[in-house]
Amino acid sequence: MGTATGTHVAREQLAQAARRLAAEGLVVGTAGNLSLRVGDGVATTPTGAVLRDLTAEQIIVVDLDGRPVEGELRPTSELGLHLAIYQELDAGAVVHTHAPMATAIACVLDELPVVHYHQLALGGPVRVGRYETFGTQELARATLDALDGRLAALMANHGAISYGNDLEQAVENSLLLEWLCSLHWHATALGQPRILNNEQQQAVVEAFVRQRYGSKPA
Secondary structure, eight states: OOOHHHHHHHHHHHHHHHHHHHHTTSOBTTBEEEEEEETTEEEEOBTTOOGGGOOGGGOEEEETTOOEEEOSSOBOTTHHHHHHHHHHSOOSEEEEEOOHHHHHHHTTOSEEOOOSGGGGGGTSSEEEEOOOOTTSHHHHHHHHHHHTTOSEEEETTTEEEEEESSHHHHHHHHHHHHHHHHHHHHHHHHSOOOOOOHHHHHHHHHHHHHHTTTOOOO
């Protein structure tokens, strides 16, 4: 488990991220949850909390089996989903939202195709995991299947999930996914979107690598 200082910082970072997602319109009221890996434990948002008003004191820390370590509130009902991602994927943080466009797309499509090259930052076409009841092991399994080789996925008739090496990346991936869903909706309203084929996608990946696109300056 992380040090007391480490968990304090993680709890503050997680509360700030929740408030940012609320300000961006990706979470409304209590709908959505975030978590952050802290040593051999996980800091997570509580169930029933209004995310736009979330404070560090409301954040819970649990071990990787879900046993409480710090905090007085109950963890999110999707704790099992978050823990499954940490156990099976190389995740440093996880964001789950009911973002409007992502959720709408998840009610219609089986996969979000690559219309814009920025989607390749998430790994390619975004899969829509099959519908399962919230808070269940079945939902965790369906979501992990959809995340295979991806940094984000949609959850049928439910919402969106993203993860990253750290909390900043997980949040940015969530914001990117919502933008891509909105872009697809607008493009479809205008006509039949052009989908980038495999050759075009590979050329973008090669350009990313060659130009170190998106890398922070040394």
